[in-house]
Amino acid sequence: MTDSELSPAEMEQSNQQIDALPPLRALVDSLDMKARKSLGQNFLFDLNLTRRIARSARPLKGTTIEIGPGPGGLTRAILLEGASNLIAIEKDWRASTVLQSLMAAAGTRLTLVEDDALNCPIWQMGTTPRRVIANLPYNIATTLLIKWLEHASEFASLTLMFQREVALRITARPGDSEYGRLSVLANWKADTEILFDVPASAFVPPPKIISSVIQIVPLAKPRFACKQTYLEDVTRHAFGQRRKMLRASLKRIGGQELLEEVNINPEARPQELEIAEFCALARCLEARDRQKQP
Numbered sequence: 003m004t005d006s007e008l009s010p011a012e013m014e015q016s017n018q019q020i021d022a023l024p025p026l027r028a029l030v031d032s033l034d035m036k037a038r039k040s041l042g043q044n045f046l047f048d049l050n051l052t053r054r055i056a057r058s059a060r061p062l063k064g065t066t067i068e069i070g071p072g073p074g075g076l077t078r079a080i081l082l083e084g085a086s087n088l089i090a091i092e093k094d095w096r097a098s099t100v101l102q103s104l105m106a107a108a109g110t111r112l113t114l115v116e117d118d119a120l121n122c123p124i125w126q127m128g129t130t131p132r133r134v135i136a137n138l139p140y141n142i143a144t145t146l147l148i149k150w151l152e153h154a155s156e157f158a159s160l161t162l163m164f165q166r167e168v169a170l171r172i173t174a175r176p177g178d179s180e181y182g183r184l185s186v187l188a189n190w191k192a193d194t195e196i197l198f199d200v201p202a203s204a205f206v207p208p209p210k211i212i213s214s215v216i217q218i219v220p221l222a223k224p225r226f227a228c229k230q231t232y233l234e235d236v237t238r239h240a241f242g243q244r245r246k247m248l249r250a251s252l253k254r255i256g257g258q259e260l261l262e263e264v265n266i267n268p269e270a271r272p273q274e275l276e277i278a279e280f281c282a283l284a285r286c287l288e289a290r291d292r293q294k295q296p
Contacts, residue, residue, distance in 0.1 A: 008086055008111070017082050019107035026075050027206075044205040045072050046137060051204055052079035055215055058197050059135050059161040065089060065128025069119045069136035069146070073100045076137055081108050089127055093118045119146060125153035134160040140209075144168060144184060147218075152230055154191040154220035161197075161217050169196050169214035181273045182244065183237040190233065190277050192220045225277060232284035240272035240280070248272060252283075260286060 008016065027047045046052050052075050059066070062085040071077040071090040074097075080088055081104075088111060090101070098114060105112050115122065120142060124134065134157060138146060143164050150160065164172065167180075173194045174180040188194050197215045202208040235255065243251040249258040249268035258268040264282040266275065 013084065013086070016108060016111060020078055020081055020104065023078070023103055023107060026073055026078070044137070044207065044209050046075040046205060048204055049075070049079060051200065052076045053083060054198070055137075055161065055163070056080045056083040056085075056135060058215065058217060059133050059159055060084065062086070062133065064131035064133070064158070067091065067124050067127060067132065067134045067136075069124075069134070070094075070139055071101065071114075072097060074104045076135065077101070077112070078104060080135055081111060086111055087113075087128055089113045089115060089124075091115045091117055091119050091122055091124070120149075123153075125150065125156035130156070131158035132156060133158050134162065136161075137163045140165055140168075147172070147184075148187060148234070151187055151191050155222065157220050159217060159219050161215065163200065163213050163215050166199060166212040166214040169216045172216060172218075176276050177273065179273075182241045183234075186237050186277050186280050187230070187233065188218060190226065190281065191224050192218045194218050224281075226281035228281040228284035229288055232288045233280060236280055236283045236287060237272075240275075244272050246271075248275075255287060256290070260290075 026049075055076060056062070056079040060083060062080065062083060064087070066080055066085040066088045068077055068080060068088060068090045071092050072094065077088070077090055088108070090112065092098075092114065093116070095116065098116060101114060105114060125132070134150070143162070147160075147162070150157070168184070170180040171182050171184045172188045173196050174182065174185040175189075178185075195217050197217055200213040200215060202210065202212060205213075236252070239255055240248060240251050247269045248261055248266065248271065251272065252260060260283060261268045264279070264286050266279055266283070
């Protein structure tokens with residue numbers, strides 16, 4: 003048995019120690035850790051809600067990774083729901099003080115990494131199965147997701163909170179008004195689903211928007227063959243001018259000639275295309291680049 007593999011009795015004892023900690027709001031107030039807008043922080047103190055998020059990702063075997071634990075509301079819930087090896091990544095130096103009592107109660111189950119998530123190769127952390135559970139800072143959420151999708155097969159699941167409008171874009175299907183670049187990139191490599199909404203009143207301070215928890219379950223391999231860099235390029239051009247016909251929005255990378263080569267109607271709009279068609283365009287673009295090489 004390794005340090006991260008606790009017996010049921012040891013897990014129960016650890017959870018009892020976590021349950022005995024002071025209420026999170028009181029702890030934050032005593033240490034004067036206020037949410038910082040510059041870090042995109044909105045804290046969740048409702049343990050019923052945070053445990054619902056954590057339960058959505060079970061079973062929490064292998065390694066669980068949390069981004070931006072802040073004072074540790076979701077962190078507590080993840081541990082109480084059975085995570086045996088939780089890695090929490092936080093760039094706010096104040097968090098180490100607030101999380102001190104939780105780290106003592108959790109022991110070897112919780113590791114704090116003081117770093118910027120944008121710089122962390124989380125797909126290499128811990129052991130598989132590897133799951134991510136996070137209330138992501140809204141200002142970097144989509145950037146993080148696109149980076150993680152490059153390594154999607156390294157994760158068993160990602161249970162993440164986004165602004166609802168972003169969640170709708172991630173889970174949208176062809177023909178939906180929200181269908182766009184994020185929809186294509188995410189659903190090319192994974193199954194995506196909105197689990198439930200979280201009202202603004204659940205946060206401190208309350209944001210001006212509704213949030214949604216989504217679950218992303220990566221596929222063993224992408225649905226269709228192509229390189230992500232080329233798929234990103236094609237979708238960036240296509241949805242950058244989403245109201246235009248594709249022959250116009252893709253003009254800089256081949257336009258009508260490129261579309262005809264893969265038998266796509268040049269007068270179609272990007273939201274009408276299936277993921278398979280975007281992947282065909284990406285493969286064609288890559289083939290053209292290879293032909294240009296000496």
